[in-house]
Amino acid sequence: MYLKLENQQKTGSFKLRGAFNRMLLLDDGQRAAGVVAASTGNHGAAVACAARTLGVDAHVFVPEHADPSKTGSIELQGASLVKVGSDCIESESAARRFAEQRGATYVSPYNDSEVVAGQGTLGVEFHQQVDHLDAVFIAMGGGGLISGAGGYLTSVFPGIEVVACSPENSAVMHHSLEAGELLDLPSKPTLSDGTAGGVESGSITFDLCRKVVGSSVLVSESEIVESMRILVGGHHQLVEGAAAVALAGFLKQHQRFAGRSVGIVLCGANIAPEVLREVLS
Amino acid sequence: MYLKLENQQKTGSFKLRGAFNRMLLLDDGQRAAGVVAASTGNHGAAVACAARTLGVDAHVFVPEHADPSKTGSIELQGASLVKVGSDCIESESAARRFAEQRGATYVSPYNDSEVVAGQGTLGVEFHQQVDHLDAVFIAMGGGGLISGAGGYLTSVFPGIEVVACSPENSAVMHHSLEAGELLDLPSKPTLSDGTAGGVESGSITFDLCRKVVGSSVLVSESEIVESMRILVGGHHQLVEGAAAVALAGFLKQHQRFAGRSVGIVLCGANIAPEVLREVLS
Numbered sequence: 001m002y003l004k005l006e007n008q009q010k011t012g013s014f015k016l017r018g019a020f021n022r023m024l025l026l027d028d029g030q031r032a033a034g035v036v037a038a039s040t041g042n043h044g045a046a047v048a049c050a051a052r053t054l055g056v057d058a059h060v061f062v063p064e065h066a067d068p069s070k071t072g073s074i075e076l077q078g079a080s081l082v083k084v085g086s087d088c089i090e091s092e093s094a095a096r097r098f099a100e101q102r103g104a105t106y107v108s109p110y111n112d113s114e115v116v117a118g119q120g121t122l123g124v125e126f127h128q129q130v131d132h133l134d135a136v137f138i139a140m141g142g143g144g145l146i147s148g149a150g151g152y153l154t155s156v157f158p159g160i161e162v163v164a165c166s167p168e169n170s171a172v173m174h175h176s177l178e179a180g181e182l183l184d185l186p187s188k189p190t191l192s193d194g195t196a197g198g199v200e201s202g203s204i205t206f207d208l209c210r211k212v213v214g215s216s217v218l219v220s221e222s223e224i225v226e227s228m229r230i231l232v233g234g235h236h237q238l239v240e241g242a243a244a245v246a247l248a249g250f251l252k253q254h255q256r257f258a259g260r261s262v263g264i265v266l267c268g269a270n271i272a273p274e275v276l277r278e279v280l281s
Numbered sequence: 282m283y284l285k286l287e288n289q290q291k292t293g294s295f296k297l298r299g300a301f302n303r304m305l306l307l308d309d310g311q312r313a314a315g316v317v318a319a320s321t322g323n324h325g326a327a328v329a330c331a332a333r334t335l336g337v338d339a340h341v342f343v344p345e346h347a348d349p350s351k352t353g354s355i356e357l358q359g360a361s362l363v364k365v366g367s368d369c370i371e372s373e374s375a376a377r378r379f380a381e382q383r384g385a386t387y388v389s390p391y392n393d394s395e396v397v398a399g400q401g402t403l404g405v406e407f408h409q410q411v412d413h414l415d416a417v418f419i420a421m422g423g424g425g426l427i428s429g430a431g432g433y434l435t436s437v438f439p440g441i442e443v444v445a446c447s448p449e450n451s452a453v454m455h456h457s458l459e460a461g462e463l464l465d466l467p468s469k470p471t472l473s474d475g476t477a478g479g480v481e482s483g484s485i486t487f488d489l490c491r492k493v494v495g496s497s498v499l500v501s502e503s504e505i506v507e508s509m510r511i512l513v514g515g516h517h518q519l520v521e522g523a524a525a526v527a528l529a530g531f532l533k534q535h536q537r538f539a540g541r542s543v544g545i546v547l548c549g550a551n552i553a554p555e556v557l558r559e560v561l562s
Contacts, residue, residue: 005289007517008289069514073515232557233554236288236293236550236551238518270517273514273561277561277562280554280561281558
């Protein structure tokens with residue numbers, strides 16, 4: 001069993017890969033016009049970090065009442081934080097309008113082929129690091145990570161099973177794959193805030209997931225907590241809920257993979273101290 | 282500022298380096314006779330892990346009432362756990378007697394030149410990873426890590442200042458260096474359990490520390506807590522108290538090092554979940 005420690009990635013999550021790839025592909029004029037994103041979390045920090053590294057101007061939109069403990073790292077990276085709207089949907093709409101008015105590039109968290117390709121570099125790295133994988137467990141939200149990394153891994157490890165893992169409380173892509181069409185479903189709160197929420201209508205990741213995902217498993221909140229405790233207490237890895245979702249998915253299926261090589265992607269480490277405290281109690 | 286992530290080392294601490302080096306240098310007869318150690322913590326897990334890897338029989342002695350959450354990883358590695366004595370001094374005496382009777386090798390946590398040399402590999406690695414260091418902050422307990430790693434770094438970065446960091450509540454080597462002789466001093470409880478306690482009479486690390494340590498700083502328990510929060514919340518690194526001692530030492534001295542290259546060794550990650558919970562509250 002191999003744990004892919006993306007919780008040790010710069011900015012604390014895989015999201016840097018996609019944001020970086022998207023921005024590396026901008027031409028000089030596009031770079032000069034800057035980038036715009038809407039995210040309170042990992043994607044926002046990733047866009048801010050990539051922008052700083054590449055010397056690109058970045059505006060990151062968050063809702064008015066976003067938690068300063070989450071948005072702090074976006075500002076630390078030097079991006080302009082724009083607080084607008086009462087929820088993520090409103091701040092995203094504002095971000096898109098702002099980008100259009102400015103001629104700036106809106107960087108989507110997953111609905112963009114270059115972002116998906118960037119997440120694919122996790123698969124490239126994993127392939128360099130292990131001899132073989134019979135299966136890989138990856139948390140699925142919008143589907144960018146599993147499309148990119150899972151897609152690459154299926155091309156280099158023929159027969160690999162890409163197992164999508166989602167929290168029961170918010171599993172829009174999981175249910176969409178079952179239904180054969182992208183659904184608009186409500187979500188309940190989950191420890192896996194990194195994967196939570198709806199999937200953008202018409203997202204390119206739906207067809208990619210249909211192609212790449214071999215099986216899909218749901219996990220409960222208590223299973224997520226148990227996996228976080230294992231990772232913190234037994235493996236010294238600080239992880240966020242979405243990372244624990246992948247381990248929890250594996251623990252539900254491990255008998256199927258006895259004696260085989262399995263990869264588990266720990267996709268991020270951004271957990272609020274008060275949430276971590278709750279998990280440990 | 283560079284953080285050397287020894288909290289990501291196998292077994293969760295630098296101790297594996299010294300234990301491994303000591304055991305790699307055993308001849309065939311000594312390997313067949315096995316090794317013995319006395320430790321409830323990082324050294325015990327390190328000896329057990331190195332022994333398993335090298336196919337050597339290991340007995341690790343712990344006090345009768347040692348916390349199972351700490352000794353669990355020793356048994357998981359396949360070492361024989363021997364519970365004897367009411368405290369660490371009694372279990373260490375029993376371990377030494379047992380080793381002598383069996384003709385087995387007693388592996389000291391720091392009072393052994395090959396263990397110190399093994400810790401020195403951290404310095405070798407650090408040298409390969411950074412262009413230059415003007416100072417390095419290292420937690421000091423028995424003095425094995427700072428002697429080995431600090432000693433190597435002074436040889437490759439002339440003029441580097443090796444700063445020893447100790448908790449006020451248990452700083453036997455610090456006070457011994459001030460006094461010019463190894464003292465027998467009591468210790469109060471500290472979050473930095475990895476560095477806590479007395480230093481063995483006649484330990485070779487005393488003269489090594491006298492040579493290597495450029496300055497020595499004490500930190501309070503609340504400064505350790507503050508540094509743990511920074512590492513967990515701001516850097517996504519799970520660390521034990523001793524690792525935070527090194528950052529806390531730096532934070533007390535950082536103005537002296539403005540604009541210079543500083544290394545901070547995060548020596549380990551083994552923290553009990555209930556202690557981490559306390560630190561985060």
